[in-house]
Amino acid sequence: MTSPAAPVVTTAKIVEPTIFEISSPGRRGVNMPASDVPETALPPKDLLRSDLPLPELAEVDVVRHYMRLSKFNYSVDDGFYPLGSCTMKYNPKINEDTCRLPGFLYTHPLQPIETVQGNLALMYETQEWLKEISGFAGITLQPAAGAHGEFTGVLMMAAYHKSRGDTKRTKMLIPDAAHGTNPASTGMLGMSVVTIPSDARGNVDLKALEAACDDTVVGMMLTNPNTLGMFDEHIEQVIKLVHDCGGLMYGDGANLNALLGILRPGDLGFDVMHFNLHKTFSVPHGGGGPGSGPVGVAARLADFLPAPVVGIVEEAEDDLPPLYGFITPKQSIGRMKAFHGHFGGGLVRSYTYIAMHGPNGLKDISQYAVLNANYLQARLRDTYHVPYDRICMHEFVAEGQFAGSDVRALDIAKRLMDYNFHPPTNYFPLIVHEALMIEPTETENKDTLDAFADALIKIADEAKTSPDLLHSAPHITPFGRMDEVKAARELVLCCWLPEDYNENE
Numbered sequence: 239m240t241s242p243a244a245p246v247v248t249t250a251k252i253v254e255p256t257i258f259e260i261s262s263p264g265r266r267g268v269n270m271p272a273s274d275v276p277e278t279a280l281p282p283k284d285l286l287r288s289d290l291p292l293p294e295l296a297e298v299d300v301v302r303h304y305m306r307l308s309k310f311n312y313s314v315d316d317g318f319y320p321l322g323s324c325t326m327k328y329n330p331k332i333n334e335d336t337c338r339l340p341g342f343l344y345t346h347p348l349q350p351i352e353t354v355q356g357n358l359a360l361m362y363e364t365q366e367w368l369k370e371i372s373g374f375a376g377i378t379l380q381p382a383a384g385a386h387g388e389f390t391g392v393l394m395m396a397a398y399h400k401s402r403g404d405t406k407r408t409k410m411l412i413p414d415a416a417h418g419t420n421p422a423s424t425g426m427l428g429m430s431v432v433t434i435p436s437d438a439r440g441n442v443d444l445k446a447l448e449a450a451c452d453d454t455v456v457g458m459m460l461t462n463p464n465t466l467g468m469f470d471e472h473i474e475q476v477i478k479l480v481h482d483c484g485g486l487m488y489g490d491g492a493n494l495n496a497l498l499g500i501l502r503p504g505d506l507g508f509d510v511m512h513f514n515l516h517k518t519f520s521v522p523h524g525g526g527g528p529g530s531g532p533v534g535v536a537a538r539l540a541d542f543l544p545a546p547v548v549g550i551v552e553e554a555e556d557d558l559p560p561l562y563g564f565i566t567p568k569q570s571i572g573r574m575k576a577f578h579g580h581f582g583g584g585l586v587r588s589y590t591y592i593a594m595h596g597p598n599g600l601k602d603i604s605q606y607a608v609l610n611a612n613y614l615q616a617r618l619r620d621t622y623h624v625p626y627d628r629i630c631m632h633e634f635v636a637e638g639q640f641a642g643s644d645v646r647a648l649d650i651a652k653r654l655m656d657y658n659f660h661p662p663t664n665y666f667p668l669i670v671h672e673a674l675m676i677e678p679t680e681t682e683n684k685d686t687l688d689a690f691a692d693a694l695i696k697i698a699d700e701a702k703t704s705p706d707l708l709h710s711a712p713h714i715t716p717f718g719r720m721d722e723v724k725a726a727r728e729l730v731l732c733c734w735l736p737e738d739y740n741e742n743e
């Protein structure tokens with residue numbers, strides 16, 4: 239399969255009418271039924287509005303408006319989405335069926351536990367499966383996403399030290415390849431961050447680590463494989479150094495897609511780790527979907543888990559199932575979230591995915607994810623410089639720049655959109671100049687990988703022959719090159735503003 243030629247067109251300026259502008263007085267989307275409850279008096283007059291400026295539209299107007307907007311988007315269901323670190327795998331549609339089963343969909347977290355035994359059984363089994371997959375002794379399903387899991391995990395680390403009267407520990411060791419959420423989670427707890435450099439092969443620099451280890455260390459947060467896609471070649475020594483100074487080892491589990499069925503972080507000696515169910519276990523994410531960041535802990539931290547965790551409160555008798563309920567760990571750090579985590583959107587989908595694949599299927603996932611990344615790396619390394627050039631895990635990082643050219647990673651990323659590919663992550667990790675971080679995932683076939691590699695090789699050629707084509711890309715999207723700084727600094731999430739809107743109010 240060869241990549242399609244990207245057409246060269248100038249970006250048409252699209253002026254998308256807002257839902258307010260297509261409003262017309264008197265149009266209706268609903269017919270209100272006759273009231274079937276007794277009428278009551280209205281609240282006092284000063285609490286009532288005389289005017290409510292809402293758009294007036296028929297159902298078909300609304301459907302067409304949002305359908306049109308949705309076509310401006312790009313998604314995993316549209317095409318290849320190699321956004322490094324984000325694991326944008328295809329999400330099997332069976333997940334959508336199971337999470338909409340009425341027994342899951344129409345339950346409320348405050349129902350008596352006898353009436354939600356199915357939900358609790360699903361949560362219990364998810365905990366058990368995550369333990370088996372990761373090698374940890376206890377699991378909380380509460381955290382809403384990976385970053386929230388980090389915060390939860392670091393809280394438990396602090397509680398562990400405090401419970402032992404070990405109050406000197408205020409420093410967290412974090413490698414320079416880390417995701418920004420690691421120092422952010424640590425900083426939110428008032429700890430200081432000591433950055434540990436990476437060595438020339440993309441491992442933690444052991445000398446620097448050794449120098450930083452002392453009795454003020456809370457622990458270390460490490461992503462393994464790290465954000466360069468490199469498995470740390472001295473992982474056991476790294477963990478030993480941290481443990482020897484009394485620190486705890488936090489695993490950022492965002493890259494678990496490389497390890498399923500192959501290696502268990504708990505067995506390696508990690509003390510605590512978050513899972514990103516929305517990455518590894520196929521929950522749609524990006525665009526605000528529900529995250530889910532369960533945390534696994536080693537036995538010595540199990541008593542500190544957030545409360546409650548799902549457990550068996552009455553053992554099974556005869557052929558009957560046990561009674562599931564909620565249990566409060568002895569030294570719990572408390573509740574991290576209202577209710578019990580993202581149940582339907584996160585847990586039911588991930589449960590379905592794990593059940594569907596089983597142990598061998600999960601191992602296949604990681605092996606194919608690693609194979610796909612290595613295939614792309616092998617096809618691209620002669621065209622794009624790969625600074626940490628060894629066998630990678632599920633992703634790798636190339637440089638989006640060429641000697642003697644003013645083309646940058648951003649230009650390459652934007653030009654890829656003209657070839658109908660979502661760009662890779664760029665400018666991260668920070669230790670690679672003009673980084674292009676490519677994670678193909680296991681769900682792509684060889685034709686797609688080849689088409690993507692062909693496009694990137696062609697773009698490298700365009701960078702020589704017609705660099706302006708790249709500087710001005712993308713050309714085929716509804717909107718052209720954005721002012722990224724302005725978009726970040728002056729974010730406008732609502733495209734319609736009332737005439738008297740004052741942003742300083």
Ligand SMILES: *Cc1c(COP(=O)(O)O)cnc(C)c1O
Pocket residue numbers: 323324383384385386417419420461465490492493514529530531
């Ligand atoms: C995605 C990611 C996180 C944060 O997870 P969220 O679920 O987005 O909060 C942390 N570390 C790494 C390496 C990641 O890729």
